[in-house]
């Protein structure tokens with residue numbers, strides 16, 4: 001795909017440009033230099049052509065300092081991955097030695113470099129951009145990333161360097177995960193543990209609406225996107241209905257995800273009655289939305305337990321939740337950092353289960369036997385015959401059973417088929433749908 005890297009010394013406006021390109025407030029911004037240290041990924045589109053943007057942290061050439069060394073490595077990696085480099089300099093401060101160092105590194109990369117003179121909010125500053133010719137990287141584009149002025153011409157040139165047509169959205173095929181759960185279960189702590197504590201430095205302009213942040217994350221070579229809704233929480237005022245916002249937030253996050261990790265506070269689970277009603281509501285919401293589900297029982301450190309407690313509790317929970325009990329359960333302690341990465345691995349497994357395609361022959365091999373051993377009950381003396389089944393392609397596993405009298409298949413029989421399918425195939429954590437159709 002078309003990968004764009006934004007590079008430049010600290011404080012020139014790389015994160016602002018990044019946000020402009022992906023049209024959302026994603027990178028964490030701060031006026032302190034060097035706050036955006038990690039590479040951030042996002043996806044943008046210009047005139048129907050998609051691209052991936054990498055925002056790199058600050059970079060000081062030739063520094064002996066270990067921290068700077070790590071940043072340099074990241075920039076070099078970004079340069080390696082990118083098809084086009086957006087080199088940002090700052091009109092308000094003018095050309096610096098560091099800019100020249102950068103220019104040297106970038107010229108050596110032999111990649112197309114687009115020189116961007118940012119913060120050209122006034123005509124005077126835009127004229128000042130001329131001094132950057134000296135870098136030997138061609139015409140500077142005078143832009144103001146904050147308002148977006150001047151970015152159109154720059155983007156036209158950028159897409160002209162694309163080798164890949166880029167007509168497919170690169171986000172397709174990357175698992176998107178939402179972290180759901182009632183207040184205080186540990187959602188925020190979990191996100192901090194996996195995304196790093198930097199995410200708490202979210203500076204929000206008062207009164208502006210803000211979407212959930214999509215964090216691109218790589219673990220063991222697998223990519224996924226975690227929705228962080230912490231920012232939306234801030235919209236609620238003291239006199240607002242917190243519960244209402246919390247449900248709204250969950251619904252929005254759900255809508256945009258493939259798999260939901262639903263966090264439950266272990267101390268609120270009663271071995272006799274199972275999950276509390278509010279937790280069950282979230283599970284049922286995710287099931288109705290046909291999303292993958294992982295149940296993460298958190299604060300496990302607070303529960304008195306022996307070697308069998310987890311197994312017994314899981315069994316009790318699942319019995320109580322039936323028939324909504326197809327999801328994997330994991331016991332975690334975010335505080336003690338126990339099994340939090342296993343929770344993510346489970347999420348990836350559920351994603352695989354949800355997006356798999358079972359071949360028609362394999363499906364019929366299993367299901368025709370299942371049907372033969374317990375055929376659908378006859379209706380008013382008429383035999384109901386299921387001839388074959390097939391998986392249709394939808395975002396989650398959906399199967400069509402072709403039969404002579406589809407309208408007389410009972411729900412209990414559908415349940416039987418679903419249970420048998422779950423036994424035979426890897427469908428843990430994913431809702432499935434069965435349809436009956438006349439052949």
Ligand code: GDP
Nearest residue numbers: 183184185186187188189298299302333334335
């Ligand atoms: P959120 O409202 O779901 O985002 O919950 P928070 O992440 O803010 O956590 C609520 C409280 O639970 C905080 O005081 C956390 O420190 C605490 N907490 C989170 N995870 C654990 C855990 O695994 N064990 C214990 N004992 N406390 C936790």
